[in-house]
Amino acid sequence: MEDIPVNMFLGVGAILFVCGVLCMTTKRNAIGILMGVELVLNGANINLVAFSNSNYGLLGIDGQIMSLFVIVLAAAEAAVALAIVLSFYNNHQTVDVDQASELQG
Amino acid sequence: MSELLFYLYALIACGAAIAVVLSQNVVRMAFWLVVSLSSVSFLFFLLGADFVGATQLLIYVGGTVVLLIFGVMLTSSGPYKTIQNSPAELALSGMIGLAFLAVISSSVFSVNWIENSYRLAGAKEHHDGEQLKFGYNDETEGNTTRSLGTALLGVRFDKDYSPEAGKHAHSHGGEEHSHHDHGEVTVSTGYLLPFEIVSVHLLVVLVGAAYLARAKRRVDVQQA
Numbered sequence: 001m002e003d004i005p006v007n008m009f010l011g012v013g014a015i016l017f018v019c020g021v022l023c024m025t026t027k028r029n030a031i032g033i034l035m036g037v038e039l040v041l042n043g044a045n046i047n048l049v050a051f052s053n054s055n056y057g058l059l060g061i062d063g064q065i066m067s068l069f070v071i072v073l074a075a076a077e078a079a080v081a082l083a084i085v086l087s088f089y090n091n092h093q094t095v096d097v098d099q100a101s102e103l104q105g
Numbered sequence: 106m107s108e109l110l111f112y113l114y115a116l117i118a119c120g121a122a123i124a125v126v127l128s129q130n131v132v133r134m135a136f137w138l139v140v141s142l143s144s145v146s147f148l149f150f151l152l153g154a155d156f157v158g159a160t161q162l163l164i165y166v167g168g169t170v171v172l173l174i175f176g177v178m179l180t181s182s183g184p185y186k187t188i189q190n191s192p193a194e195l196a197l198s199g200m201i202g203l204a205f206l207a208v209i210s211s212s213v214f215s216v217n218w219i220e221n222s223y224r225l226a227g228a229k230e231h232h233d234g235e236q237l238k239f240g241y242n243d244e245t246e247g248n249t250t251r252s253l254g255t256a257l258l259g260v261r262f263d264k265d266y267s268p269e270a271g272k273h274a275h276s277h278g279g280e281e282h283s284h285h286d287h288g289e290v291t292v293s294t295g296y297l298l299p300f301e302i303v304s305v306h307l308l309v310v311l312v313g314a315a316y317l318a319r320a321k322r323r324v325d326v327q328q329a
Binding site for chain 1: 257
């Protein structure tokens with residue numbers, strides 16, 4: 001593992017992060033936006049785990065614990081957001097986020 | 106070898122993430138998300154974070170994406186077309202399955218399980234009298250479960266009680282040396298409070314999600 005620079009892992013994380021942001025901004029399907037959020041969290045997780053490796057940084061086991069919390073909170077966020085999407089679909093028969101404009105006043 | 110594996114999985118992860126953005130069908134997006142998340146978990150295994158990689162596979166690929174696919178199916182408009190597989194696709198999938206089975210069975214049969222059990226039991230000598238490398242792997246080689254668990258319970262064996270920490274205190278001149286000899290140990294911060302907060306948060310989230318997604322009676326039917 002020593003011959004792979006840490007920049008490579010950070011690059012993979014950056015690509016996943018950018019793909020997630022693009023997914024969040026361009027998709028009109030609410031579930032597509034959720035998938036973008038998952039990609040963003042994974043891109044951040046790669047950085048945390050990479051720096052927790054002793055070849056690449058001094059984070060130690062703390063980085064892995066942070067990434068475990070991120071994974072758990074992402075699962076919780078997906079559950080609540082999907083419940084909201086299902087409730088919205090029950091009321092509007094669509095998952096297009098552009099239709100969700102009732103709170104605009 | 107690890108370099109080759111890294112480039113393979115990094116390529117798969119990035120390509121699948123780009124495919125998530127570019128594909129228009131939500132089911133295809135979910136499939137590419139599964140591919141991307143699993144290759145990220147293999148990157149975690151390569152980094153020596155075995156527990157985080159397994160958690161990534163279990164929770165993300167096993168839980169979150171299944172949840173997303175259920176969401177896709179529950180909110181889809183119009184019935185899906187029935188998709189017929191062509192014989193060429195069937196042959197291709199059979200070949201991929203056979204190759205996967207070959208990889209798994211070769212790795213299973215290449216392990217000497219008897220010697221491995223002696224090693225994990227801590228027996229220093231085999232019954233033939235030869236010396237064995239015994240014990241579990243080093244933490245840097247992917248044995249992080251124990252330190253992760255103790256850190257989540259608030260005890261930092263990796264910092265406070267490790268031989269490196271004692272050496273570190275000894276190397277700091279005379280005063281710390283005497284401190285260490287009087288039985289004082291440093292106490293690093295653990296993660297007990299965040300662990301409890303996350304557990305309560307998960308309970309609240311489950312109750313909230315069940316409340317939000319409960320089956321409602323159709324109001325318009327009752328009014329009519």
